[in-house]
Amino acid sequence: MPQRVLLEGVLDFFADRVYGQDRRHLFDREIAEADKQARQQWQEKINAVERALDDLSQRRRRLLNTLETTDDLEPELLQDINRRSAQISSDQEAKRRDLAHLRTHPPAQAGSDTDLFDLLGTVTRAELTRMPDELLRDLFDAYGLEIIYDARVNRVTCTVGIDEHNLPLVTSVTSAIQNIPKPAVRLGGFDVRSEGLEPPTF
Structure with a gap:
């Protein structure tokens, strides 16, 4: 994937x-x-463990x-036959332990803080585009940006993290982005001469 295309997607x-x-x-x-x-x-x-137990039974x-x-x-x-029976009994016991562990340890719900x-404020796409390269690197480092590219489906996955450890750095970088001077927009002007005002030039 071209670097410029990747960067646009990350922004x-x-x-x-x-x-x-x-x-x-x-x-x-x-x-x-x-x-x-x-x-x-x-x-x-x-x-899968239950199927394995059924198969062992x-x-x-x-036998x-x-x-x-x-x-x-x-x-x-x-x-x-006795050896195989003993091995099956051992495998069954191991699978029962696995099953008991799984049933008592369901997945914890992910946090949603x-x-x-609210501590970050908002930043527009235009402001991100105006970032100098040095600030861009600071942004990626502050968030611990990780990029995974799956060439099979041409898909990029971006992961960032915010916690109490990197929050001061994140807010500092964010503030720097928000305070980037906006480029001047030339709408036209007048040339002042001794003869008077000239028509606007663009």
């Missing part, structure tokens, strides 16, 4: 999700989706059926 991310007017709504929606996915993954793990029943329906088992075969947004 869009900051303008919309970090400094934009709708950031609270976007943040809460992301948190809700993350909680939903975590819950689904947790349930999938439980289902079926294998144990087959017992062999013992019950086979007369005059060879000593070596009997030893093999949107009050931190």
Whole structure:
């Protein structure tokens, strides 16, 4: 992905999700989706362990059926069945522990401290565009920006963090962005000469 395209996308991310007017709504929606996915993954793990336990139970029943329906088992075969039965019992115990741990440790809900947004104020996309390179690097460092690019789907994921440790630096950088002088806009003017006023030039 071209660097300029990537940078534009990152600045869009900051303008919309970090400094934009709708950031609270976007943040809460992301948190809700993350909680939903975590819950689904947790349930999938439980289902997988339960399937493994069912499989172990079926294998144990087959071994017992062999013992019950086979007369005059060879000593070596009997030893093999006993070893396999012991291993199945051990595996079942391990899976039961895994299942108990999963059921008693559901995923915790992600935090949603949107009050931190109030400490940042807002920054427009135009203000972000006017940042000098040095301030741009300070912005990325302050938030601990992480960028992950998935070439398979041509998708970029941006992650930033705000907490009590980096908040002073974040607010300092944000203030610097908000105080960048706006470029002068030339609307036209008059040339003052001894003869009088000349028509405006553009």
